[in-house]
Amino acid sequence: MSKETYIWLSHVLDVNTPLYGGGTDWECIKDKDIQKGDSCNTSRLLLPSHTGTHVDAPLHFIEDGIAIEEYAVEDWIFKHPSLVFVDPEKGGLIKPGDLNIKKNEKTDIVLFCTSFEKFRHDEIYWKENPGIATEMADYLLDQYPNLKAIGMNFISISSFKHRDVGRLSHKAFLGKGIRIIEDMHLLALQPGDVIKSIMVLPLRFKAGDGAPCTIIAQRAVI
Numbered sequence: 001m002s003k004e005t006y007i008w009l010s011h012v013l014d015v016n017t018p019l020y021g022g023g024t025d026w027e028c029i030k031d032k033d034i035q036k037g038d039s040c041n042t043s044r045l046l047l048p049s050h051t052g053t054h055v056d057a058p059l060h061f062i063e064d065g066i067a068i069e070e071y072a073v074e075d076w077i078f079k080h081p082s083l084v085f086v087d088p089e090k091g092g093l094i095k096p097g098d099l100n101i102k103k104n105e106k107t108d109i110v111l112f113c114t115s116f117e118k119f120r121h122d123e124i125y126w127k128e129n130p131g132i133a134t135e136m137a138d139y140l141l142d143q144y145p146n147l148k149a150i151g152m153n154f155i156s157i158s159s160f161k162h163r164d165v166g167r168l169s170h171k172a173f174l175g176k177g178i179r180i181i182e183d184m185h186l187l188a189l190q191p192g193d194v195i196k197s198i199m200v201l202p203l204r205f206k207a208g209d210g211a212p213c214t215i216i217a218q219r220a221v222i
Contacts, residue, residue: 004196009111009151009215010053011120011185013045017052018126018183020156026051049210055149055202056157056180060209061170066177068208078109078149078198081217085113085191088130091161096139107144109151109198113186117153120183131159137172149200151181151215184215194220 011017019026026047032038050056058065082104088094094112112132119125132152141147150157150173157173157180158166173180181200189195196218202211 003221004218005221007188007217007219009184009186009198009217010213011183013047013052013212016121018120018155019048019051020126020158021160022123022126023048047212049205049208049212050182052212053181053183053185053215054210054212055200056170056174056182056210057208058174058177058179059207061167061174065174067206068202068211069204069206075148076200076202078200079196080104080106080108080146081195081198082107082110082144083113083189083191083193083195084110087115090116090124090128091130091159093131093133093159093162093165094136095133096136101143103143105144106146108146109149110140110144110147111184111186111189111195112150112152112154113189114153115187117185117187126155127160129154129156129160131162131166132157132169132173134165134168134172137169137176137178141176141178147178149179149181151184151186153184153186154182156182181213181215194222196220 029044031044032040032042034041057068059067086094086098157169199216200213202213
């Protein structure tokens with residue numbers, strides 16, 4: 001008999017959170033501080049909508065695409081995840097020929113688990129990140145016709161060395177209604193793990209093209 005445990009698949013925001021392209025334009029400012037005599041602690045966050053573990057909505061690249069807040073609550077609960085373990089080259093593109101997967105009619109989210117997350121606090125994490133080739137959108141939909149989202153533990157679907165391809169890949173996935181979850185925490189997952197469900201909790205704001213999110217997974221313990 002298997003039991004379940006819950007694990008985080010998202011990173012905690014902190015001063016070392018990397019941004020695509022090496023950006024540094026996010027801050028957590030202490031507005032009030034008990035240690036300085038204030039009555040309480042409060043903070044003010046200044047951050048791009050694509051900071052840390054975050055989800056891209058179609059509106060990110062599609063002019064009239066769906067925004068974050070337009071999704072129903074059940075759209076953020078994935079009950080048939082599939083894990084894909086792949087080890088791309090630095091700066092390279094993940095292509096259909098790199099995968100060994102089987103067709104699954106139920107899969108609603110695919111997680112690309114790589115070893116690249118170990119570089120998260122090094123410059124190469126954003127400078128030499130792998131990306132996902134444009135043709136992967138059609139390939140994955142053929143294998144997983146119920147696909148609603150993909151996730152990855154590198155900073156973006158767009159390799160910084162292949163940004164032209166990255167823009168096309170964003171449009172290919174988002175144009176088909178497939179949300180993209182970037183900069184996930186997946187290093188703890190191993191081949192053979194059974195993830196029973198995933199809950200993605202984005203920051204909801206008006207006309208959200210993307211949003212930082214907290215992600216919780218239900219893992220079977222055998």
